[in-house]
Amino acid sequence: MDKLVRRRDLRKEDFPKVEDPFFAEWKVKRALTNWGCLHGRTEFLRDCGITLGRQLSERDLEVALKEIRDGRWLFLTSQPFKPMRLDGHLGGAQCFPMSGQINRHAENESGPGKWRTIDIDYDGLKNTFAILQNRLGSLGDEGRLFGSEGKDYDNTFRIVTQQWVPLDSHDDHLASRSVIHRYGEIRGITQRYFEGEDKWQISGKSWHWQPALPFEIYEHREKK
Amino acid sequence: MRLWGGLDALYLLLYLEGSIRRGHFPVVTDLQNMWDIWSEQGWLTIALMAMNVVLQASIIFSAALLLGARKAGIYVGLAQMPWRLLFAVPSLSVLLVWASLAPGYNPWLMLGLIVISELIKGGTLMWLLRRQSLHRRVAGG
Numbered sequence: 590m591d592k593l594v595r596r597r598d599l600r601k602e603d604f605p606k607v608e609d610p611f612f613a614e615w616k617v618k619r620a621l622t623n624w625g626c627l628h629g630r631t632e633f634l635r636d637c638g639i640t641l642g643r644q645l646s647e648r649d650l651e652v653a654l655k656e657i658r659d660g661r662w663l664f665l666t667s668q669p670f671k672p673m674r675l676d677g678h679l680g681g682a683q684c685f686p687m688s689g690q691i692n693r694h695a696e697n698e699s700g701p702g703k704w705r706t707i708d709i710d711y712d713g714l715k716n717t718f719a720i721l722q723n724r725l726g727s728l729g730d731e732g733r734l735f736g737s738e739g740k741d742y743d744n745t746f747r748i749v750t751q752q753w754v755p756l757d758s759h760d761d762h763l764a765s766r767s768v769i770h771r772y773g774e775i776r777g778i779t780q781r782y783f784e785g786e787d788k789w790q791i792s793g794k795s796w797h798w799q800p801a802l803p804f805e806i807y808e809h810r811e812k813k
Numbered sequence: 814m815r816l817w818g819g820l821d822a823l824y825l826l827l828y829l830e831g832s833i834r835r836g837h838f839p840v841v842t843d844l845q846n847m848w849d850i851w852s853e854q855g856w857l858t859i860a861l862m863a864m865n866v867v868l869q870a871s872i873i874f875s876a877a878l879l880l881g882a883r884k885a886g887i888y889v890g891l892a893q894m895p896w897r898l899l900f901a902v903p904s905l906s907v908l909l910v911w912a913s914l915a916p917g918y919n920p921w922l923m924l925g926l927i928v929i930s931e932l933i934k935g936g937t938l939m940w941l942l943r944r945q946s947l948h949r950r951v952a953g954g
Contacts, residue, residue, distance in 0.1 A: 711855025720861060724901050725920035729912035732831020734869060735900065736862035737843040739850060747855065798853065 591620065592628035592665040595636070599663060605757055609671040610657055613664035617657050621645060633662055668758055701767030703760070704751040704776065704806045716745040739796020745782045749802055750775060766809045778802060814941055817890060817904060817934060818879025821872050824906035868896040884945060887938045894931050905930035 599607070608616060620627040622645065634641055637656055639649045656662040663673070723741050735741055753770040756763060780798040787795035832839040844866075851859045871893055878886030890904075897904060901924060908926055912918050 711857065713855060713857035716855065716858055717861060720858060721899070721901075722920075725924055728901060728909055728920075728923055729914075729916050729918070730831075731827055731909070731913050732829075732833070732835045732837065734828075734840070734843040734847070735865055736850070737846040742850065742854065742858065745854070745858065796850075 590626050590628050591616070591667075593617070593633040594629060594663050594665060596661055596663055603665055605672055606665040606667060606669060607673040608664045608666055608669040609673045610660050610663075612670045613673075614654050614657050616666070617664050618650065618654055621650065621653060636662070672757075699769050699771045700755060701764040701769060702753050702755045702772065703763075703767070704808065705754045706749055706802065706804050707752045707775075708750040709747055710750070711745070711747045716742075719744040719746075739782070739784065742782050742796070743784075747780050747782075747798065749778045749780055751778065751802075751806070752776075760807075763807055763809075766807075768808045768810050770808075814879050814882050814886065814938075817938070818876055818881070818886065820904055820906045821876035822880060824872060824909070825876055827906060827909060864896065865900045865902075868893060868900060868902060872902075884942075887942050887945075890938050891935065894935055897931055898928060901927055903927045903930055904934045 594603070617627075619625065621630070631641060633656070634649075634653065637649070637653045639645065639653065645653070657664060660673075720742065723743055724735055727735060727741060730738075753772055753774040753776075755772060756767070778800070780800065780802065782796065782798050784794050784796050785799050786793065787797065789795075829839050832842070837843065847862060847866075851862070871889060875886055875889040875893060878889055880886075893904075896902070903909065903926070905926070908923065908930070912923060
């Protein structure tokens with residue numbers, strides 16, 4: 590059954606079930622207005638200060654949905670349309686569950702799966718030197734604050750740590766093509782910030798971390 | 814004192830003129846761009862860049878105070894010095910004009926000139942400070 594939980598009460602094993610707040614909002618709205626199956630509804634409504642046992646007013650609904658939109662209450666479902674990324678980084682661009690969460694399988698077990706990003710570590714000292722050096726080279730740039738263009742961050746580095754995790758229900762059809770690794774295995778990939786090809790830009794280039802790494806990567810067996 | 818204030822004012826004017834020429838909204842466009850980039854950077858980098866932004870904002874105050882021959886301007890100017898050295902923001906803002914006209918400039922030579930100009934500025938500001946307090950002591954009898 591679908592469920593509502595407070596963000597602080599979220600358990601690690603439920604991380605893959607969290608629906609992105611954007612999509613959770615209309616799902617919760619539908620469940621509340623149609624009295625569909627929803628675990629934790631009572632506690633959620635009480636927490637929003639809504640009187641139970643009567644039809645929800647427009648105002649009540651707005652208050653409730655704001656809690657979902659702001660991520661204070663989370664909507665859990667077995668097959669989220671877009672699983673929410675969870676962490677504390679600025680802007681939410683690098684959000685991911687912690688490494689301990691995939692404990693459904695024994696630690697020694699291997700199998701098909703995917704690489705999931707679990708941490709990103711910036712080399713603070715090296716990056717500081719790179720940036721100060723970039724600053725010396727940009728003294729002639731009139732009319733802009735230093736730090737407002739990608740080239741000011743040229744040659745900075747970060748290490749992305751990924752962990753081999755089992756496939757989820759929405760991608761387990763890839764199991765037959767996947768290589769086998771031990772679950773929990775870690776790998777670190779160093780990324781550098783520089784200008785590279787970007788077909789989405791008019792100029793064909795953009796400043797970004799390379800090699801580009803999605804949050805989750807599949808590793809397929811080579812065809813013989 | 815007014816000379817340094819004038820140079821700070823020149824620095825601000827150069828920024829405004831350059832920003833408008835690029836088709837930007839001064840400060841706002843830059844801050845928006847920075848914010849976008851910061852979403853993919855580490856906290857130390859962000860802190861560094863934020864410190865630079867604070868330094869830039871302080872130049873507005875130092876320009877106004879030094880041009881107005883206010884004593885507070887001396888303190889702001891002195892406080893700026895270590896940050897100006899760290900972020901290579903010369904008080905001798907004409908150096909930036911040279912850098913833009915001669916893009917192949919030697920960055921280490923430029924840094925050296927910035928260090929020397931900051932030392933001169935620091936020296937003159939300290940001298941002004943001491944002269945002001947001397948006058949006050951003499952006037953106080």
